[in-house]
Amino acid sequence: AQSVTQPDIHITVSEGASLELRCNYSYGATPYLFWYVQSPGQGLQLLLKYFSGDTLVQGIKGFEAEFKRSQSSFNLRKPSVHWSDAAEYFCAVGAWDSSYKLIFGSGTRLLVRP
């Protein structure tokens, strides 16, 4: 079955601390993986994507993600969180199932303590 799991519904970190958001995927073919961020009342903005090659990918706003095929994971990281990073983060896999679509995880809401 095709699915994306984000095991953490909420995460709270202090400003300046490091961040790791977890994502596990299940997909039978080569995975095309994405991380999106959604600020309150806004649409989803693409942070980064992984298709092939270097397993550590850099994105916007200082985020990076590491693809680990053996663990079926694509975790998002940031070395130092800013208050403006408070938002909901979605991991997704590009899929084909009678139509092209993104299969999304249920999201992780990030809260940042001052």
Next chain:
Amino acid sequence: NAGVTQTPKFQVLKTGQSMTLQCAQDMNHNSMYWYRQDPGMGLRLIYYSASEGTTDKGEVPNGYNVSRLNKREFSLRLESAAPSQTSVYFCASSEKGGRNQPQHFGDGTRLSIL
């Protein structure tokens, strides 16, 4: 530099009323999508249009219809609204169909059915 524009941003309907959600993109993209977002469920694909003149059902199409009016516009219609359709609706577009195509999202339409 508008990207994907959705109208309206908010709407309240009574059960049984009909409504059309509008979406337009100015990126000359071929493929367009409609998703709904519900708490704890991420985004789920309602309908998809690979190109002008074509539409396909997604994961949750029941109760909805779509029209790909031209390359720019993709509308979603609720013929007889039900409380279960209370949700946030997102339109997205991509340059073409494909699992490796990033999708660009509008800011959403928040729809409440009473």
